[in-house]
Amino acid sequence: MAQQGASRGVSTHTERGAAEAVEVARASCECGRPGCRESLRISLPTFEWARTRGLIVLRPGHEFEDDTVVDRTTEFLLVRARVG
Numbered sequence: 001m002a003q004q005g006a007s008r009g010v011s012t013h014t015e016r017g018a019a020e021a022v023e024v025a026r027a028s029c030e031c032g033r034p035g036c037r038e039s040l041r042i043s044l045p046t047f048e049w050a051r052t053r054g055l056i057v058l059r060p061g062h063e064f065e066d067d068t069v070v071d072r073t074t075e076f077l078l079v080r081a082r083v084g
Ligand SMILES: [Zn+2]
Pocket: 029, 030, 031, 032, 033, 036, 037, 038, 058, 059, 062
């Protein structure tokens, strides 16, 4: 359905496939267990988003019972940072 001239001067682009090229970071598990040397792969935008929300990233299974898991994938968990 082309409506030529209906939106003169307005140009929008949907760049499909851009999400495939997202930068992936390797982050250390932040569970805080002594001796934990696990690392995880997380997309950089997700990692930075988590940082701005005060969330930490853990390997699945490294969360503690009283942790608040905000999001989980097979690769990592986003957990609200414990305070105090
Ligand atoms: Zn850990």
